[in-house]
Amino acid sequence: MDNKLMHIYEALLFNYGDPLWWPAETPYEVIVGAVLTQNTSWGNVEKAIANFGDDLSPETVAEAEIEQLIEIIRPSGFFNQKAVYLKAVTSWFSKYNYDVSTVQREPLEKVRAELLSTRGVGPETADSILLYAFEFPTFVVDAYTMRLCSRFPIDAGKGYASVKAHFELNLPRSVKLYNDYHALIVMNGKEYCRKRPICDGCPLADMCERSGL
Ligand code: SF4
Structure with missing residues (x-):
């Protein structure tokens, strides 16, 4: 297990609370x-x-x-x-x-x-x-996840399959955790870790190396 991933998750959850995703009725x-x-x-x-x-x-x-x-x-x-x-x-x-x-x-x-x-x-x-x-335990990777990995940095390799495997290998296999984690990364990506990041106030600022910025 990679404690870094859990620390990121806990910091995001503390800041945003339970994201209650996906926004859909069925x-x-x-x-x-x-x-x-x-x-x-x-x-x-x-x-x-x-x-x-x-x-x-x-x-x-x-x-x-x-x-x-x-x-x-x-x-x-x-x-x-x-x-x-x-x-x-x-x-x-x-x-x-x-x-x-x-x-x-x-x-x-x-x-x-x-x-x-x-x-x-x-x-x-x-x-x-x-x-x-369908609530299968599979981790979703998107552009916000890739950006977080490169900036933090998280050594998850390159490409969708590699990043997905890194998160799944280093986190407990849990639908709820995968669900919330992806949602929280998206929320933080929209709020702070944008193309031009707003690092002041970002809940990950104390831990993030801001690689390449
Ligand atoms: S501190 Fe800056 S670079 Fe690091 S995750 Fe937050 S917004 Fe992104």
Whole structure:
């Protein structure tokens, strides 16, 4: 275990409290959000999700004409591609009869491999879906995580798989911990560890070497 990772987690948790992520009402909404958030802000995702009204379900997406879907998700940008991706991930979910507990009974690596072979689903999207929709213990790595690793620094290697493995090998295997940790990194990345960091007031300032800054 790497105590550095736990110290970072504790400092972030102390500062921000329990993040209560992911901001969605149903597991399927998590899936939709994970696809729509690619290359756009969460605010745009919220506008797209709001366009579904009370009708955000896998059945609705499966039955919708692609042109209809494009209009609904237009605020999220890259709507032509994302409509195709939503259809693809919904088609994958249909193999489980849109039933969360059926997916959860499968081995994590099998479901992860299926998602990764689904059009438009890369490692970050797959792990977000696995962790936040289905509560599998898989660590989500994003640009904020990479930035924190390079600045702190955390010697997690380069690339998605290496950083994910480093966190998983050095933290207790816990859905709640992985869930909160990723959320807290994102919160701190938005608040302080931005492209141009605001180190004054950052809850990690006492520990961080600010490598390369
Ligand atoms: S102290 Fe600065 S560089 Fe380090 S995590 Fe905080 S904002 Fe980022």
